[in-house]
Amino acid sequence: MRSIWNGAISFGLVSIPIKLVNATENHSISFRQIHTEDGGRIRYRKVCELEDREVTSAEIGKGYEAADGSVIPITDEDLAALPIPTAKTIEIVAFVPADRIDPLQMDAAYYLSANGVPAAKPYTLLREALKRSKKVAIAKFALRGKERLGMLRVVDDVIAMHGLLWPDEIRVPEGVAPDSHVTVRDAELDLADALMDTLGEVDISTLHDDYRDAVEELIAAKVGGTAPTEQTPAAEAGGGKVIDLMAALESSVRAARSARGEGGEEVAEVTPLPSRRGKSAPAAPKQVGGKKSTATKKKAAAAPAKKSASKSAQSGRKAAASKKATQKKSATGKKTTAKRRASA
Numbered sequence: 001m002r003s004i005w006n007g008a009i010s011f012g013l014v015s016i017p018i019k020l021v022n023a024t025e026n027h028s029i030s031f032r033q034i035h036t037e038d039g040g041r042i043r044y045r046k047v048c049e050l051e052d053r054e055v056t057s058a059e060i061g062k063g064y065e066a067a068d069g070s071v072i073p074i075t076d077e078d079l080a081a082l083p084i085p086t087a088k089t090i091e092i093v094a095f096v097p098a099d100r101i102d103p104l105q106m107d108a109a110y111y112l113s114a115n116g117v118p119a120a121k122p123y124t125l126l127r128e129a130l131k132r133s134k135k136v137a138i139a140k141f142a143l144r145g146k147e148r149l150g151m152l153r154v155v156d157d158v159i160a161m162h163g164l165l166w167p168d169e170i171r172v173p174e175g176v177a178p179d180s181h182v183t184v185r186d187a188e189l190d191l192a193d194a195l196m197d198t199l200g201e202v203d204i205s206t207l208h209d210d211y212r213d214a215v216e217e218l219i220a221a222k223v224g225g226t227a228p229t230e231q232t233p234a235a236e237a238g239g240g241k242v243i244d245l246m247a248a249l250e251s252s253v254r255a256a257r258s259a260r261g262e263g264g265e266e267v268a269e270v271t272p273l274p275s276r277r278g279k280s281a282p283a284a285p286k287q288v289g290g291k292k293s294t295a296t297k298k299k300a301a302a303a304p305a306k307k308s309a310s311k312s313a314q315s316g317r318k319a320a321a322s323k324k325a326t327q328k329k330s331a332t333g334k335k336t337t338a339k340r341r342a343s344a
Contacts, residue, residue: 005143006115007088009126009152016122017115018090020143023160024109029215079145090141090150090161098136101151104170107163112152123159130154138164191249198256 003019033042045054063071090112114123130137130153137152139161149164221228 001111003113004110007090007141009112009123009139010089010091011122011126012092014122014125016126017119018123019113019115020161021111021113022108023111027209027212029212029219084142084147087142090139090152092137092139092152094138095130095133095135096138097134098153101136101164102170105149105164105167106151107165110161110163111155112159112161126152127154127157127159130159188245188249191246191253195249195253195256198253198260200260 001021003021005020007018007020009016009018034040035042046057046060047053048055062074062076064074065071112123114120126137139150139152141148141150141161143163149166151162151164152159153162154160218228
């Protein structure tokens with residue numbers, strides 16, 4: 001890989017000669033501007049406003065526009081004379097835990113390559129020190145005429161450097177969060193957790209740019225004079241439509257499980273919320289088809305009949321006992337009368 005900057009890492013009194021190499025590359029497809037009527041190229045020409053003529057790159061310099069609109073020329077010699085200690089040095093200023101760096105600050109990434117055999121030993125020393133400490137190095141460096149902030153960390157067996165934005169270049173997110181107060185229920189969080197668990201993890205190395213593939217296929221079809229393959233239209237965005245959040249979460253969980261071959265009919269298991277009420281009342285008798293069972297009906301109907309029969313039997317016994325007592329009393333009376341007549 002071609003280096004874009006040569007210099008040294010300043011690590012205390014240790015100097016490590018290095019080369020700076022781009023760690024990333026852009027694979028986006030570039031388009032040219034053309035005249036739609038005849039396909040002619042559209043080009044931009046650099047024209048001097050005072051002379052109204054096109055100028056070459058050699059005639060172009062830098063200038064700063066003041067508040068009153070006047071332009072102050074700034075030459076390369078002016079910039080080169082500025083006292084920038086990091087012009088050819090990556091100066092390490094501190095070592096901090098990696099989680100202290102806000103990802104919002106991260107910019108372009110570079111690989112640092114040891115420049116020459118003498119640089120191998122101090123380069124390896126710094127790499128192993130970063131590994132063992134589990135920290136990253138914060139450094140200042142100058143690139144393309146500007147002093148920048150950087151973060152050094154270990155990637156495999158290489159020291160990588162991420163350009164960092166200066167703290168005052170990070171905007172405060174004022175007015176970005178929702179203005180209205182929103183309450184999220186535990187059941188909704190449970191479903192969101194279930195969806196996260198179902199989606200699981202992904203090997204980022206397997207992801208690729210589907211849009212770029214589609215553009216390349218379109219270009220190849222046009223070059224070959226064939227009709228482009230009809231693309232499946234992307235799903236339309238919701239457009240701010242109010243939706244049933246619980247239903248959307250449940251559908252998402254089913255779709256994710258179906259995509260993973262786990263079956264899409266099963267609904268996500270939601271952790272029940274603790275009830276604030278007391279113990280529930282005993283359950284009512286089970287009904288079949290909304291009506292009481294035949295056995296229950298017979299049992300209910302037999303109860304009054306049995307009770308009535310018992311009462312009738314009891315009344316009969318009382319009547320028989322009363323009749324017997326009357327007969328006995330009558331017989332006793334007759335005997336007494338006969339004795340009185342005999343005595344007379």
